[in-house]
Structure formats: C-alpha cells, structure tokens
Amino acid sequence: MTTIATDPPRNGPSPLERSYSRLGMLLIAPTIVVFSAVIVYPLLAAIYLSVFSIYTPTLEGEFVGADNYIEMLTGGVFWSSLLTTLIWTVGTLSLQIVFGVGLALLLHQNIWFRSLARSLVLFPYFLSTVVAVLVWRWLFNDLYGALNHGLMQVGIIDMPLDWLGSMPNAMIGVILVGAWKYFPFVVIAVLARLQTIPENLYEAARIDGAGPIARFWDVTLPQLRSVLTVIILLRAIWDFKEFDLLYLLTGGGPVTSTQTLSLLVYQEAFSLNRMGQAAAYSVGMMLVMLVFMILYIRRTKEES
Amino acid sequence: MTKTTGMKTGLNRRSVLTGMAAAGAAAVMPRRLYAQEQITLRWWSPQSSPEQLAAYRTQIANFEALHTNVTVAFERTSDEGYAPQMAAAFASGDVPNIVTHLPSFAVSNYWSNGLVEPFNDVIEMIGPEKFYDGVNRIYEIDPGQYAGTSIGNSAANTMWLRTDLMEQAGIDRNPRTWDELLSAVDKMQGGGIYGAPLPYGRNSMTSLIFIGTIHQAGGMVFSPELEVAIDSQETRDALEFYGAMRQYCPPGATNYSWGDSLTAFVAGATATGIYTGRVLTNVMDQNPSIADHITCDVFPTKSTDIAPWTFNDFPSVFIPKAASNMEATKQFAAFLYDPEGYIQQLHAAPGHVLPVLSTIAEDPAYLADPIIQKYKAEVDIMSAAAADGFNLGWESPEHKPNTRAGEVVNSGVIAEMVQRVILNDENVDEVLSDTARRIEEIAQS
Numbered sequence: 001m002t003t004i005a006t007d008p009p010r011n012g013p014s015p016l017e018r019s020y021s022r023l024g025m026l027l028i029a030p031t032i033v034v035f036s037a038v039i040v041y042p043l044l045a046a047i048y049l050s051v052f053s054i055y056t057p058t059l060e061g062e063f064v065g066a067d068n069y070i071e072m073l074t075g076g077v078f079w080s081s082l083l084t085t086l087i088w089t090v091g092t093l094s095l096q097i098v099f100g101v102g103l104a105l106l107l108h109q110n111i112w113f114r115s116l117a118r119s120l121v122l123f124p125y126f127l128s129t130v131v132a133v134l135v136w137r138w139l140f141n142d143l144y145g146a147l148n149h150g151l152m153q154v155g156i157i158d159m160p161l162d163w164l165g166s167m168p169n170a171m172i173g174v175i176l177v178g179a180w181k182y183f184p185f186v187v188i189a190v191l192a193r194l195q196t197i198p199e200n201l202y203e204a205a206r207i208d209g210a211g212p213i214a215r216f217w218d219v220t221l222p223q224l225r226s227v228l229t230v231i232i233l234l235r236a237i238w239d240f241k242e243f244d245l246l247y248l249l250t251g252g253g254p255v256t257s258t259q260t261l262s263l264l265v266y267q268e269a270f271s272l273n274r275m276g277q278a279a280a281y282s283v284g285m286m287l288v289m290l291v292f293m294i295l296y297i298r299r300t301k302e303e304s
Numbered sequence: 305m306t307k308t309t310g311m312k313t314g315l316n317r318r319s320v321l322t323g324m325a326a327a328g329a330a331a332v333m334p335r336r337l338y339a340q341e342q343i344t345l346r347w348w349s350p351q352s353s354p355e356q357l358a359a360y361r362t363q364i365a366n367f368e369a370l371h372t373n374v375t376v377a378f379e380r381t382s383d384e385g386y387a388p389q390m391a392a393a394f395a396s397g398d399v400p401n402i403v404t405h406l407p408s409f410a411v412s413n414y415w416s417n418g419l420v421e422p423f424n425d426v427i428e429m430i431g432p433e434k435f436y437d438g439v440n441r442i443y444e445i446d447p448g449q450y451a452g453t454s455i456g457n458s459a460a461n462t463m464w465l466r467t468d469l470m471e472q473a474g475i476d477r478n479p480r481t482w483d484e485l486l487s488a489v490d491k492m493q494g495g496g497i498y499g500a501p502l503p504y505g506r507n508s509m510t511s512l513i514f515i516g517t518i519h520q521a522g523g524m525v526f527s528p529e530l531e532v533a534i535d536s537q538e539t540r541d542a543l544e545f546y547g548a549m550r551q552y553c554p555p556g557a558t559n560y561s562w563g564d565s566l567t568a569f570v571a572g573a574t575a576t577g578i579y580t581g582r583v584l585t586n587v588m589d590q591n592p593s594i595a596d597h598i599t600c601d602v603f604p605t606k607s608t609d610i611a612p613w614t615f616n617d618f619p620s621v622f623i624p625k626a627a628s629n630m631e632a633t634k635q636f637a638a639f640l641y642d643p644e645g646y647i648q649q650l651h652a653a654p655g656h657v658l659p660v661l662s663t664i665a666e667d668p669a670y671l672a673d674p675i676i677q678k679y680k681a682e683v684d685i686m687s688a689a690a691a692d693g694f695n696l697g698w699e700s701p702e703h704k705p706n707t708r709a710g711e712v713v714n715s716g717v718i719a720e721m722v723q724r725v726i727l728n729d730e731n732v733d734e735v736l737s738d739t740a741r742r743i744e745e746i747a748q749s
Contacts, residue, residue: 055417057414057419058394058395058419141556142554160554162555165505165727166727252506253723254728255728270392271714271715273711
C-alpha cells in the first residue's frame with residue numbers, strides 16, 4: 001500500500017490570495033473614502049450637532065444632551081410638519097403615478113407624433129425647479145394669472161381664487177405642481193416596462209374575451225407591479241425630502257400649513273440660527289426616511 | 305585662541321551660497337510678489353436691479369482704476385435669502401469682504417456675536433460730519449463702537465395713492481387715520497381695482513409692515529428695556545385694522561411679499577400701495593400712464609394723536625471680521641460714498657434708497673435726476689419720514705438696540721400671528737399669548 005505525498009495543510013491564504021486581497025482593498029478604497037466623506041461624515045456630524053445648542057453663524061455652543069430630541073418629541077411642531085410632509089408626499093405621489101401610468105399607456109399606443117410627444121413629456125422633469133415655480137406662480141397669480149383668467153372666462157368662478165395663500169388651495173396647489181414636475185419620471189420608467197410586455201399575453205387575453213379595461217387590470221398592471229413598486233419607493237423618498245419647490249411656492253405658508261420637515265429644518269438652522277435643534281429634526285426625519293429605505297433595499301434584494 | 309581665517313569681508317562659504325540663493329530668489333520675486341498683491345474683494349448685496357448693478361460697476365471700475373492690484377467681485381443675495389447665506393458664510397469662514405443693504409438689525413445681531421469688524425475707521429475716512437444727524441446711532445451698539453453704517457435711508461411703509469382714483473371717488477385729501485384709509489379704499493375699490501396690496505404672506509414683508517402697524521396703533525413689540533410687549537391692546541387694534549383691510553386687498557395678498565405688492569400698485573391693480581420710493585422708477589418704466597396720478601404719504605395711524613411710524617431698515621454697509629485684506633476692504637467701503645458712484649447708485653432707484661450724507665442730498669448732480677425733479681414733493685416726504693424712521697432693532701429713541709430683532713423677523717413669528725388671526729380666524733388672545741411666548745424664547749435663546 002502506498003500513499004501519495006501531499007502538501008501540508010495551509011494555515012492561511014496563499015501569497016497570491018493575499019495579493020488579490022490587497023488589490024481588492026486598494027480598488028475599493030476610493031469608494032470607501034468618498035462614501036465616508038459624503039455620507040458617513042455628514043451623518044455623524046448631524047448626530048453630533050444634535051446634542052448641542054449651536055448658534056449657526058459661529059457653530060459655537062454648549063452640550064445639551066437629549067434636550068433637542070425632547071423638544072422635538074414634545075414640541076408639536078415636528079409632528080405637525082411630519083403630518084404635512086406625509087400629506088404632501090402621498091398626494092403628489094398618487095397623482096404622479098396616475099398621470100404617469102396614464103400617459104405612458106397613451107404614449108405606448110400608435111398615435112401621431114409619438115416620438116415628439118415622448119420627448120415633450122419629459123420637459124417638466126428637465127426644467128429647473130426655480131423656473132418651473134416662477135411659471136406656476138405666474139399662472140396662479142390672482143391679478144394677471146392665466147389660470148384664474150381662464151376659469152373666470154369659462155364662468156367656473158366669479159372672482160380670482162387665492163391658490164397659494166389659503167388652505168386647502170395652497171396644499172392642492174403644491175401637490176399639483178409637484179405632480180406636474182415629477183410625473184415624467186414615472187412615464188419613462190413605465191413606458192420602458194410596457195415595451196417589454198410580451199404581445200402574446202394580450203392576444204391570449206383577447207381570445208379569452210377580455211376588453212381593454214380587463215386587459216389593463218389582468219395583464220398590464222401585474223406586469224408593471226415590480227417597476228411601480230420601485231418607482232413608488234424611490235419617488236416617496238425624493239418627495240419626502242423635497243425642499244426647493246415647496247419653499248419657493250409657498251414658503252411653508254399659510255401659517256405652517258405647507259411646512260414640511262425639510263422647511264422646518266431650514267427654518268431652525270438659518271432663520272432661527274439653531275443648528276443643534278435643526279440637526280435633531282433632521283435626524284428624526286432621517287429615521288422616518290429609513291423606513292422607506294429599508295423597504296426599498298428589501299424590494300431590490302427580492303428583485304435581484 | 306583661534307582666529308577665523310575666512311575672507312576679509314567676514315563672509316564664509318555658507319554665507320556666500322546663502323546669499324547667492326537669496327539673490328536668485330530675489331530675481332524671480334517681483335513677479336511673485338506682484339501676483340501675491342493682486343487681491344479680490346467680494347461684495348454682497350440683496351439690492352441688484354439692472355440699474356443698481358450698472359451703478360455698482362461704475363463704483364467698482366473707479367475703485368479698480370485707483371488701485372490696480374484690486375479686483376472687486378459683486379455677488380447677489382436677496383432680502384429673503386441673506387440670512388442663510390450669511391450664516392453659511394460665517395460658519396465656513398468664507399465670508400465676503402463687504403456686505404451692503406442688509407437691515408441694521410441683522411448687522412447688530414452679527415455684531416453681538418463678534419462677527420463684525422468695527423466700522424469706526426471707515427466712518428472717519430468718509431467724514432462723520434457729512435452724515436445726517438443720528439444716521440450712525442443705530443449702529444452704535446456698544447458705546448463708541450460702530451458695527452457699520454447706513455448706505456442709505458428707506459421708507460419701507462410709505463403709502464402710495466392714485467390721485468385720479470381719489471378724485472373720482474371724491475376724496476380730497478390723503479388719509480391720515482385708519483378710519484379715513486378704510487373709507488378711502490372702500491370708495492376706490494371696484495371696476496377690477498382693489499383698495500390696497502397689504503401683505504398677508506408668511507414672509508418678512510408681512511412681519512415688517514405689521515410691526516409698523518403695531519406702532520401706528522401706539523404699541524410696540526419690545527419695551528424700551530427690551531421686554532416683550534406685543535401682547536397688548538394696541539396689537540389687538542392693529543390686528544383688527546389689518547383684518548378690516550383684508551377685504552380691500554387682492555385674493556392673492558395672502559401670499560404677497562415685496563415684489564407682488566409693488567407690482568400690484570405699479571400695474572394699476574390697486575388704488576393704494578405700500579412700498580419704498582422704488583414705486584417711482586417702476587411706474588415710469590413699466591406703467592407711465594399712471595405716472596402723473598401718483599403721490600405718497602406716511603402711512604396712517606389709528607388716530608391723529610399718534611405720530612406716524614416709518615419703517616426704515618437703515619440699509620447697511622458692514623465688514624465681516626473674518627474678511628481678508630482688511631485695509632483694502634475698508635478703503636473700498638469708504639469709496640462707496642464717493643460722490644460719482646454713490647449718486648449713480650442712488651439714481652438707480654430714485655427715492656428707493658435715500659442719501660445719508662447731507663453733502664450728497666444737496667449736491668446738484670443728485671438733484672438733477674428727472675424722477676427726483678418730477679417727484680420732488682414725494683421724495684421730500686420719504687426723506688423726512690425715513691430720517692425719523694425706526695425698525696425692530698431700534699423701535700424708538702428710548703429703546704435699547706435690539707440684537708435679536710433679525711431672528712424675530714426671520715422666524716416669521718409675527719407674520720404667522722397675522723395669518724393665524726386674520727386668515728385662520730383663531731382666537732386673538734391665544735395667538736397673542738403664543739406669539740409673545742415664542743418671541744420671548746427667541747430673545748432669550
């Protein structure tokens with residue numbers, strides 16, 4: 001009986017493996033550095049600032065422990081702004097989905113000037129928010145705005161409506177503008193998915209006697225489910241932290257009726273110069289957003 | 305004892321080499337030094353209409369011609385946006401060299417936090433005797449120390465009137481009291497024209513105009529000792545008047561700020577207006593058809609025994625303490641008052657920013673402006689009102705400088721009070737109590 005000599009068992013990685021490992025670390029290092037600089041550092045800085053009472057222009061202050069968080073949880077303004085944020089997010093997101101899916105279905109049909117229409121529909125999304133808000137403020141203007149003028153011309157209203165200065169008009173106004181600005185994102189994503197749905201599914205549905213509505217519910221919508229889930233989660237995150245559109249349209253008013261959490265953080269940090277309290281609010285906001293993010297991450301894992 | 309055996313000059317080899325190296329460095333030094341001496345001064349201002357920018361360019365060009373190694377870069381900010389921009393600049397240490405046209409109460413807040421360079425040198429360079437009496441007082445927050453000075457005066461709550469509409473309505477004199485104003489706007493409103501463009505938005509204009517309204521009722525926001533005094537009968541009266549005016553304002557006044565209010569009057573959509581003298585140049589440029597039918601007056605008060613109260617934000621010039629090239633910066637700050645450029649700056653919006661130097665106000669070159677000549681009476685009214693003007697940083701001659709005024713205005717707490725009572729119809733007592741508490745918190749924070 002003979003035995004074949006073998007190498008003694010290795011206790012650690014080979015030189016080649018160690019070399020690959022070092023190379024891997026080297027290659028990933030820039031990403032880690034950038035990620036740390038733009039994500040980890042601001043995050044830790046916000047948490048650090050939130051336990052201090054800090055005057056914004058000097059960034060000097062004193063340690064106050066959990067006082068800022070206690071004020072956040074007991075003060076009421078955080079909760080009312082959170083409610084406003086949720087109303088805005090749900091309202092504008094719902095319209096974005098409805099308009100976006102509707103227009104994507106339309107643009108999926110063989111209509112005249114389809115290519116031109118597909119290009120033009122992206123226009124609001126590419127337009128600068130400042131420009132978009134200026135246009136909409138002009139449209140909403142009570143004295144020379146086209147919207148009031150048009151409604152009065154067709155006899156729907158007798159007097160100009162106060163679109164942005166009273167409730168519920170102000171919230172409806174910002175929700176409408178938000179939906180107009182961001183629905184093209186939904187159109188792009190849904191249209192891309194629509195073009196990949198196999199035609200034979202529709203043929204089978206037709207043979208089974210399904211009409212257009214039944215085909216939409218039984219074929220199109222199930223096929224869109226995965227992409228819609230991702231769109232809803234992404235847009236929910238983006239709408240939740242929307243700042244410029246709301247700030248420029250209403251400034252959070254009337255009173256605080258359209259003051260979302262982003263506007264609250266801004267006001268605390270720069271109007272009241274209370275950077276510590278602003279940081280506490282932003283940490284609170286981040287925790288709420290974490291729910292969306294976890295859902296998104298879980299969803300994308302399932303997809304992969 | 306060992307004697308050094310070096311050269312007779314006393315220079316050893318090391319010294320010679322060092323000297324050669326120094327000479328070599330010196331040969332290239334002029335260019336480098338020259339390059340180092342080239343400096344850029346950054347100038348921030350929220351006032352940046354095209355005409356004002358043209359005036360600034362003149363001032364910059366004249367200064368750069370005198371100082372060839374200096375470049376001045378103008379950067380815009382805004383009335384609603386300067387607070388965050390300044391906060392970010394101070395926090396980062398990347399501050400502009402000079403800031404103009406911010407309200408005095410903003411400067412006093414920065415001063416109280418040690419962020420502003422004393423301005424005494426600049427005032428000396430300009431010549432303190434040239435300023436109108438009392439112009440610099442509001443900037444003397446600590447005795448003998450000036451945080452800045454005014455680059456102009458303004459009468460922010462001047463009441464503008466359409467004389468043709470007054471005539472049509474049978475109104476023979478400018479309203480002096482609130483009752484007269486309410487009666488006048490009631491008569492003039494109609495035919496697509498509203499009575500007034502008072503602001504009810506959640507912004508600084510609503511806060512500033514309503515602070516004036518409280519004073520026009522005989523009240524105040526802070527007592528002379530800077531105790532919160534807003535919860536008073538006078539504020540209730542002011543809210544009642546302001547609420548009564550709502551029916552005479554356009555529907556969108558609930559979101560009006562400076563630009564909207566100005567445009568409403570200039571466009572001819574309202575019979576009265578409330579703004580500085582910028583109305584004059586805008587009417588001439590944008591709606592000359594009403595140019596012969598406008599006049600102005602101080603805003604009415606609750607009764608004739610209450611003196612008018614004009615909101616003058618004392619548009620400032622100040623230098624952040626962390627600014628670089630301090631000597632050049634101070635020279636430029638003083639140069640802003642050089643007659644040629646200063647007069648062009650004032651002419652950029654005649655009557656909007658009024659001169660603070662008596663030598664300029666009497667200068668024929670200043671008086672030669674066609675708008676100032678056409679509206680001499682109106683400019684005189686605004687000049688007199690602004691000279692007796694106040695703001696939240698200094699509510700009366702008896703008041704101490706209020707270094708928290710900027711934060712009170714920027715917090716929007718006063719505008720919110722107006723909206724809660726007038727738009728939301730909330731209980732006045734509760735809102736006033738809440739407002740007083742919030743102002744107290746800001747004042748003590």
